[in-house]
Amino acid sequence: MTKSYFAEAAMLPAGWARDVLFEVGPDGLIARATPRAAAGDAERLRGPVIPGMPNLHSHAFQRAMAGLTEKGGPQGDSFWSWRKLMYGFLENLTPDDVEVIATQLYIEMLRAGYTTAAEFHYLHHDPKGQPYANLAEVGERIAAAARHSGMALTLLPVFYAHGNFGGVEPTPGQRRFINSLDGFGRILESLAKTVQADPSQRIGVAPHSLRAVTPEELKAVVAAMERIDARAPIHIHAAEQQKEVDDCLSWSGTRPVAWLLDQMQLDARWCVVHATHMDANETKGLARSGAVAGLCPTTEGDLGDGFFNAASYLRASGKIGIGGDSHAAVDPFLELRLFEYGQRLKLERRNVLALAIGDSLGGQLYRGTCAGGAQALGQNIGQLAEGFRADWVVLNGDDPALAEQSGDGLLDAAIFGPVRAPVRDVMVAGQWQVRDGVHAQGEASLKRYRAVMKRLLN
Numbered sequence: 001m002t003k004s005y006f007a008e009a010a011m012l013p014a015g016w017a018r019d020v021l022f023e024v025g026p027d028g029l030i031a032r033a034t035p036r037a038a039a040g041d042a043e044r045l046r047g048p049v050i051p052g053m054p055n056l057h058s059h060a061f062q063r064a065m066a067g068l069t070e071k072g073g074p075q076g077d078s079f080w081s082w083r084k085l086m087y088g089f090l091e092n093l094t095p096d097d098v099e100v101i102a103t104q105l106y107i108e109m110l111r112a113g114y115t116t117a118a119e120f121h122y123l124h125h126d127p128k129g130q131p132y133a134n135l136a137e138v139g140e141r142i143a144a145a146a147r148h149s150g151m152a153l154t155l156l157p158v159f160y161a162h163g164n165f166g167g168v169e170p171t172p173g174q175r176r177f178i179n180s181l182d183g184f185g186r187i188l189e190s191l192a193k194t195v196q197a198d199p200s201q202r203i204g205v206a207p208h209s210l211r212a213v214t215p216e217e218l219k220a221v222v223a224a225m226e227r228i229d230a231r232a233p234i235h236i237h238a239a240e241q242q243k244e245v246d247d248c249l250s251w252s253g254t255r256p257v258a259w260l261l262d263q264m265q266l267d268a269r270w271c272v273v274h275a276t277h278m279d280a281n282e283t284k285g286l287a288r289s290g291a292v293a294g295l296c297p298t299t300e301g302d303l304g305d306g307f308f309n310a311a312s313y314l315r316a317s318g319k320i321g322i323g324g325d326s327h328a329a330v331d332p333f334l335e336l337r338l339f340e341y342g343q344r345l346k347l348e349r350r351n352v353l354a355l356a357i358g359d360s361l362g363g364q365l366y367r368g369t370c371a372g373g374a375q376a377l378g379q380n381i382g383q384l385a386e387g388f389r390a391d392w393v394v395l396n397g398d399d400p401a402l403a404e405q406s407g408d409g410l411l412d413a414a415i416f417g418p419v420r421a422p423v424r425d426v427m428v429a430g431q432w433q434v435r436d437g438v439h440a441q442g443e444a445s446l447k448r449y450r451a452v453m454k455r456l457l458n
């Protein structure tokens with residue numbers, strides 16, 4: 001049955017519109033969005049409506065580690081010492097634990113205004129590094145967590161084979177991630193079938209990084225994905241840390257993003273996650289390729305990664321999206337604020353990412369990352385328009401920080417103002433998942449999550 005919803009204000013592709021009547025079909029897609037319409041007996045939406053934000057980079061299990069690694073180290077802490085702690089933490093995780101943590105995370109994401117997640121999933125095997133009887137066990141648990149929480153999903157099984165550039169042997173801490181090409185091909189095929197049953201889920205692939213995958217393996221993994229779906233998203237970590245750039249230079253004589261541009265002919269299917277350390281040519285090349293740069297501002301800040309070349313990349317019409325990555329924060333508005341603040345701190349200027357004088361920065365950032373995220377996830381999302389999935393966020397117009405704001409001013413205030421709960425209601429594929437900030441399974445999930453944390457922390 002088609003359902004109708006009426007919004008006094010909604011952000012449509014052509015701009016903010018008044019009195020919008022949305023008709024949503026039984027398939028969960030927007031059948032029609034008509035501005036300046038009469039409400040009739042449509043359900044009235046209780047605030048301004050914007051598209052839900054795609055979260056283009058998630059390692060769900062890391063949600064349970066947030067806050068556990070904030071202690072001083074002998075020479076100051078680093079990404080690499082953090083990674084060692086992460087390996088220790090995941091030693092004890094069972095598939096049940098992963099499902100409980102992912103469910104909790106996805107509920108938190110929905111409450112914050114994310115409506116689709118890209119799960120960069122590399123925890124494939126048991127704690128000894130042995131495949132589970134069902135090779136795709138953990139990936140299936142993630143798909144189940146997304147289904148039960150109501151979060152739409154692009155599942156990206158990760159191919160991971162080596163400890164560093166040049167096919168170096170993996171370390172014992174990496175044994176739960178490691179696959180042969182054959183074994184990985186079976187996981188990928190199996191998970192492609194798992195997600196096929198759910199129209200809000202799709203498959204993609206993620207060669208982990210140039211550290212973890214040889215050039216031959218990278219090409220083989222892309223070819224394996226293309227045999228299943230030639231248009232599927234392909235995500236890879238690159239150039240997150242200066243050490244990775246240095247190691248790549250000594251291995252190949254080329255920087256990581258330049259290597260990918262030369263060797264892999266990046267196109268609109270690709271999402272290069274982080275791309276923090278790029279020189280001027282890489283910045284232009286990545287922008288021209290049509291790929292999306294997957295930015296994870298709070299995690300990059302947490303790990304001390306560095307600053308993305310945002311101003312020149314956006315001037316060259318580069319595409320961006322945002323990811324929660326390690327989930328040091330679960331809040332798209334905060335990610336966008338931190339992205340811009342990083343640039344201000346680095347360049348000692350304000351409104352660095354505004355492209356034209358007088359443009360709303362919040363509006364530009366939100367629309368840009370919705371579009372980039374939608375492309376990176378390979379789903380028909382990110383716009384409130386006919387044929388797109390009915391994934392939307394009703395802002396909480398009662399928050400004092402949004403008082404009397406309208407249009408893009410709402411987004412400027414939600415991203416850069418003192419808003420604590422900008423999100424009131426959240427819909428995914430035509431189903432309400434959050435009402436008045438509450439998710440129907442929030443309490444039950446938190447109880448299970450506490451039990452897992454109690455075991456993991458003791």
Ligand SMILES: [Zn+2]
Nearest residue numbers: 059120237325
């Ligand atoms: Zn990552």
